[in-house]
Amino acid sequence: GIILSNNSFDSVIPASIANLKGLQVLNLQNNSLQGHIPSCLGNLPNLESLDLSNNKFSGQIPQQLVELTFLEFFNVSDNHLTGLIPPGKQFATFDNTSFDSNSGLCGRPLSKGCESDVAPANEDHTKGSEESLFSGTSDWKIILIGYAGGLVAGLVVGFNFSTGIIGWILEKLGTQQKATRRRRRRRN
Structure with a gap:
């Protein structure tokens, strides 16, 4: 794994990190990393632990992270993230504390709902039902x-x-x- 916590890094996560296909642990907590959380992190199929807490990330949590089926630990608390927490799969199992101190985040598991929380208009309704049943x-x-x-x-x-x-x-x-x-x- 890569553990680079508490280093005062103040740049962005390079997209080249997605080349580390065998990476299981990525801990970048307590730095000053900024920009968006790169969606390419969703291309790390073996990632089990992702800690990006206490940085300066902004924007939304990439939907691609939902595809990390081995992800057991996820923490993006104490950033400047906004928008809907990606629904489904293992994201439903993460604790509220994984998302703390991001006033712009909404959706489950947080009690704060999103203003635009409207059910999608019958797009693959049967597929969604199966997904929620087996997720x-x-x-x-x-x-x-x-x-x-x-x-x-x-x-x-x-x-x-x-x-x-x-x-x-x-x-x-x-x-x-x-x-x-x-x-x-x-x-x-």
């Missing part, structure tokens, strides 16, 4: 239910298999011991 915490619930069911089934099958094997081994050992005793009796 955010719903995905994790489905995954956990499947995992738990598989775990229980695996344990039951494994237990039955192992006790069956043990019983079979004991049975074979028991019959072997009986045969050995019979042979000894015949010799005597």
